Amino acid sequence: MSEYTITFIKNEQPKEKPDSDHLPFGKFFTDHMFIQDYSEEKGWHNPRIVPYQPLVIDPAAMIFHYGQTIFEGLKAYRTAEGNVQLFRPDKNMERLNRSNRRMCIPEVDEEFAIDAIKHLLHIDQEWVPSAPGTSLYIRPFIIATEPFLGVRPSKNYQFIVILSPVGAYYESGINPVKIAVENNYVRAVKGGTGEAKTAGNYASSLIAQEVADKEGYAQVLWLDGLEKKYIEEVGSMNVFFKVNGKVITPALNGSILEGVTRNSVIQMLKHWDIPVEERKISMEELYDHYINGELEEAFGSGTAAVISPIGELAWNNEHMIINDGKTGAISSKLYQTLTGIQYGTVKDPFNWVVKVK
Amino acid sequence: MSEYTITFIKNEQPKEKPDSDHLPFGKFFTDHMFIQDYSEEKGWHNPRIVPYQPLVIDPAAMIFHYGQTIFEGLKAYRTAEGNVQLFRPDKNMERLNRSNRRMCIPEVDEEFAIDAIKHLLHIDQEWVPSAPGTSLYIRPFIIATEPFLGVRPSKNYQFIVILSPVGAYYESGINPVKIAVENNYVRAVKGGTGEAKTAGNYASSLIAQEVADKEGYAQVLWLDGLEKKYIEEVGSMNVFFKVNGKVITPALNGSILEGVTRNSVIQMLKHWDIPVEERKISMEELYDHYINGELEEAFGSGTAAVISPIGELAWNNEHMIINDGKTGAISSKLYQTLTGIQYGTVKDPFNWVVKVK
Ligand SMILES: Cc1ncc(COP(=O)(O)O)c(C=O)c1O
Ligand SMILES: Cc1ncc(COP(=O)(O)O)c(C=O)c1O
Numbered sequence: 001m002s003e004y005t006i007t008f009i010k011n012e013q014p015k016e017k018p019d020s021d022h023l024p025f026g027k028f029f030t031d032h033m034f035i036q037d038y039s040e041e042k043g044w045h046n047p048r049i050v051p052y053q054p055l056v057i058d059p060a061a062m063i064f065h066y067g068q069t070i071f072e073g074l075k076a077y078r079t080a081e082g083n084v085q086l087f088r089p090d091k092n093m094e095r096l097n098r099s100n101r102r103m104c105i106p107e108v109d110e111e112f113a114i115d116a117i118k119h120l121l122h123i124d125q126e127w128v129p130s131a132p133g134t135s136l137y138i139r140p141f142i143i144a145t146e147p148f149l150g151v152r153p154s155k156n157y158q159f160i161v162i163l164s165p166v167g168a169y170y171e172s173g174i175n176p177v178k179i180a181v182e183n184n185y186v187r188a189v190k191g192g193t194g195e196a197k198t199a200g201n202y203a204s205s206l207i208a209q210e211v212a213d214k215e216g217y218a219q220v221l222w223l224d225g226l227e228k229k230y231i232e233e234v235g236s237m238n239v240f241f242k243v244n245g246k247v248i249t250p251a252l253n254g255s256i257l258e259g260v261t262r263n264s265v266i267q268m269l270k271h272w273d274i275p276v277e278e279r280k281i282s283m284e285e286l287y288d289h290y291i292n293g294e295l296e297e298a299f300g301s302g303t304a305a306v307i308s309p310i311g312e313l314a315w316n317n318e319h320m321i322i323n324d325g326k327t328g329a330i331s332s333k334l335y336q337t338l339t340g341i342q343y344g345t346v347k348d349p350f351n352w353v354v355k356v357k
Numbered sequence: 358m359s360e361y362t363i364t365f366i367k368n369e370q371p372k373e374k375p376d377s378d379h380l381p382f383g384k385f386f387t388d389h390m391f392i393q394d395y396s397e398e399k400g401w402h403n404p405r406i407v408p409y410q411p412l413v414i415d416p417a418a419m420i421f422h423y424g425q426t427i428f429e430g431l432k433a434y435r436t437a438e439g440n441v442q443l444f445r446p447d448k449n450m451e452r453l454n455r456s457n458r459r460m461c462i463p464e465v466d467e468e469f470a471i472d473a474i475k476h477l478l479h480i481d482q483e484w485v486p487s488a489p490g491t492s493l494y495i496r497p498f499i500i501a502t503e504p505f506l507g508v509r510p511s512k513n514y515q516f517i518v519i520l521s522p523v524g525a526y527y528e529s530g531i532n533p534v535k536i537a538v539e540n541n542y543v544r545a546v547k548g549g550t551g552e553a554k555t556a557g558n559y560a561s562s563l564i565a566q567e568v569a570d571k572e573g574y575a576q577v578l579w580l581d582g583l584e585k586k587y588i589e590e591v592g593s594m595n596v597f598f599k600v601n602g603k604v605i606t607p608a609l610n611g612s613i614l615e616g617v618t619r620n621s622v623i624q625m626l627k628h629w630d631i632p633v634e635e636r637k638i639s640m641e642e643l644y645d646h647y648i649n650g651e652l653e654e655a656f657g658s659g660t661a662a663v664i665s666p667i668g669e670l671a672w673n674n675e676h677m678i679i680n681d682g683k684t685g686a687i688s689s690k691l692y693q694t695l696t697g698i699q700y701g702t703v704k705d706p707f708n709w710v711v712k713v714k
Contacts, residue, residue, distance in 0.1 A: 026506025029417055056411045059519050060386055064500055067424050067556025068563065073506075104563040139506055143421055149383025149430075149496055149521055151559050151592055153567065162416050164506055186548035189582045191541055193561045199424025200557015202508050204550045206425065206461040210510065225546045226583055235508055 004047070004112055006034075006119055011051035020129035023167035025304070026137065030124040034116050034161040038106055044159065047112075049120055052162065060147035062154040069199045070099035071141035073303050074260070075166075076121050076356065078130040079344035084121055084356040087342045089114050091260040096140060098258075099196040104153040105142055113140065113159075114354075120161055121356045129165045135342075137166045137304075168305070174335055176311025176325055179234060179300075180217035181283060182208045183316070187232065187255075189225030194232075194255030201257075205235060217314065219300075223283065225255065231281045237300030237308060238262035241286060242330055244294045251278040261301040265334055267350060274330070283315055290320045297328030306342075307335040361404070361469055363391075363476055368408035377486035380524035382661065383494065387481040391473050391518035395463055401516065404469075406477055409519065417504035419511040426556045427456035428498035430660050431617070432523075433478050433713065435487040436701035441478060441713040444699045446471050448617040453497060455615075456553040461510040462499055470497065470516075471711075477518055478713045486522045492699075494523045494661075525662070531692055533668025533682055534575035536591060536657075538640060539565045540673070544589065544612075546582030551589075551612030558614075562592060574671065576657075580640065582612065588638045594657030594665060595619035598643060599687055601651045608635040618658040622691055624707060631687070640672055647677045654685030663699075664692035 011031040018028045029052050036047040063069055074092045076084050093110035100107050117138060121128070128136040140161045144154030185208040188194025193201055205220070212220045221239065224230040231250050233239055238259040240249045247269055252258055269276040289295040298310035309332075311325035322328075327335075340346025341353060368388040375385045386409050393404040420426055431449045433441050450467035457464050474495060478485070485493040497518045501511030542565040545551025550558055562577070569577045578596065581587040588607050590596055595616040597606045604626055609615055626633040646652040655667035666689075668682035679685075684692075697703025698710060 026417070027504075029504070033416060052416070054413045054415050056413055058411050059390060059409070059517055060383070060496075060521070063421065063556075064426065064498060065428055065496070065556060065559070066563075067426070067558075067560035069421065069424070069560070071422055102564060103560055104567055137506065139417075139422070141421060147384075147386070149494065151562065151566065153563050160416055164417070184548055186546050189543050189546045189549070191543035191582065191585075192546070192549075193557070198557070198560060199420075199422060200550070200555070200560055201424075202422070203424035203426070203460055203555060203557055205508065206423075206510050207459060209508065210461055225548065228548075 006116060007048040008123070009048070009050045017127060018165065020131040020134050020165065023129065023134055023165055025166045026164050028165055030127040030163040030165070032120060032123050034120045036116070036159040038157040038159070040155050044106070044108060047116060049123060055158070057145060058147035060149060062144035062146050062148055065149060066144070066151055067198070067200050068103055068105060068144035068154055069142060070096060070103050070105060071139060071197055071199070072096045074138050075135040075303060075342070076128050076138060077135050077342045077344070078128045081344070083344070084125055084128050085344060086354040086356060088260050088264065088352045089117065089354055091263065095197060095258060095260070099198055100142065102193060102196040103198055105144070105157060108159055117161055118356050120163065124163055125356070127163060127165055133168050135166060137164045139164065174307070174309065174327060176309040176327055177218040178216060178312040178314070179219050179221050179310050180212040180215065181313060181315040182212070182220040182222055183228060184208070186225035187222040190254040192225070192255060195257060197257060209235060221313065229282050229284070231283060231286065232256050234300045236304060237302035239300050240265060240298070241281070241295060242297035242328065243289045244296070245275070247274060247276040247330065248281055249276070249278055250281055259301055261303055261306060261338070264338060264352065265301050268334060268337060271349060287315065287318065287320070295320070295322055297331050298322045299328070299331040299334070306338050307331050363473060364405045365480070366405070366407045374484060375522065377488040377491050377522065380486065380491055380522055382523045383521050385522055387484040387493075387520040387522070389477060389480050391477045393473070393516040395514040395516070397512050401463070401465060404473060406480060412515070414502060415504035417506060419501035419503050419505055422506060423501070423508055424555070424557050425460055425462060425501035425511055426499060427453060427460055427462060428496060428554055428556070429453045431495050432492040432660060432699070433485050433495060434492050434699045434701070435485045438701070440701070441482055441485050442701060443711040443713065445617050445621065445709045446474065446711055448620065452554060452615060452617070456555055457499065459550060459553040460555055462501070462514060465516055474518055475713050477520065481520055482713070484520060484522050490525050492523060494521045496521065531664070531666065531684060533666040533684055535573060535669040535671070536576050536578050536667050537569040537572065537574035538670060538672040539569070539577040539579055540585060541565070543582040544579040547611040549582070549612060552614060554614060566592060578670065586639050586641070588640060588643065589613050591657045593661060594659035596657050597622065597655070598638070598652060599654035599685065600646045601653070602632070604631060604633040604687065605638055606633070606635055607638055616658055618660055618663060618695070621695060621709065622658050625691060625694060628706060644672065644675065644677070652677070652679055654688055655679045656685070656688040656691070663695050664688050
């Protein structure tokens, strides 16, 4: 049996599937999960697909104390023909290994990881919902499992993949959201872990989101941690602005997560001959554009919501209402095109789609 | 039964205790653990002491994905008379709740938490070792347990306390350590989570420590995340310098962990009429003092090692050898006094010691 042979234990007590017309995000999980172990002696070994079940972990496992962990998020889509397909899974696995390197976690075999995900999807294929806007969210993650108190990399890990049938991330769908610019708290700083998809980044962001939420904002827009001047990203989205017919987005600077959707948006805009610039953008600059009537659209990009138009941006005491609080033409075209490619209704010029068997 | 009644399930298969003359740090755990649950409806409830055992946690539990967690670290000491005592546990519980507030975790009842720890220590009292320099390390921690994918505070938590008999943190004991000043990576920044004792801070620090370790340094000295100019702290210690007869330490600035040992060192120095200043200290300033022959001692302070003299500080290409690489008089006196108080052999002028039972 090769190290790449995935053993399979079937779930003999499959769950009832939730109503796919009213799917919340991230609350239901499928019948099976993928697990693989890591030890210093054996490397990554014992890949297996087993019934979805609780993890049995020592309370001293390093994940609980020192947070050595990374994760990914991608989706499987049901096409009109009933097939199941993935969107750029290679990009997610590349990023998973980039995150691993930053967090001192041993890298995984990217191709094998994609195979494992396909295998798991094949087994739980009935869980891929077909109602409009729904999909099966895929959550690969790695946790440090060695029971040890002391700050150093763990000697043992588990790589796990779980699946969750999901509706739209924002209950309001493609409707524009209100976002508050965060001036107190910092998400990430150069030399920190902002580029990695690791748990601590999200834990540190909760307090700011809680404040924003109370004031009626869906998310916060993070500024750079050094000067609190330059725009970075939204909670779980990268961010774009259309200014005078040109689209601008913060350049990858070491503290921003490199979104797969961000990369796809940039490629698509170039394909459409719409000028797009990756560069530093200060809130002052953005505000000037706004005052001059040049800020035409704003939107976030991410796997969960794909494109999320921003209807209002609150900054100090300014309430910047963008495009009358409505979804802009570019935001809408990007949303239609990207989701169209994902669900197989629109031509895929870049071969982004990967079919699951 | 009140919410404060701790139920107890005895471990009928106690483990063999490790040889207390060769105790590693954080590798052995006692026969019992404390657990308490939190839900929105019930608050903190069902406190219990049970046999030490693996946690059974859903793979979607938010701790694994978004890192909402905090921890503490303190010790129980065996006195010459055979009693067991704690050192300033109130300070640790205060800090636990400060960390909770930053991480959006519901606060615990500090007095009850100390009672629970005492109760657990009473049950596992035979695990408190008596060989010189040994103690029972106490690790309270809280983890987010709700199975949910999506970035918001969890609705469920577990508060857990585990115990580990430990020897000295540094195998070399009170011998001076070599520390490297970190110029690339950042541990924490104002507005981030540096003040909280939360897993992500430690995960983000691993990569720098790995580099330092390869070059023969025990730990890194972190500089401020903004300018990389001002001294913050060492991996799991606060840091002090004796310059021209005066002791200086970085002021608490929002990104430094407020150490219980740090606070005790400052009080003790004042008690001894040794001038001590909490303020910004740049590496340039420190280097100037060094060149002028004014840098007399350097040491770290933390629960694990108590006082850890710094014999060498590497900064860029400079190797600053401090006090000929030997333990200084103040470092030594602080170590003797603080450990003396902890083990009950030295008078406790501030009533820091809390007896168990
Ligand atoms: C912090 C952060 N930024 C940006 C993104 C968008 O990345 P992607 O387009 O790959 O989903 C995400 C979500 O994955 C995120 O968590
Ligand atoms: C980052 C950090 N700084 C400082 C300290 C020292 O704190 P204390 O003296 O309370 O152990 C610790 C250890 O607890 C720590 O983890």
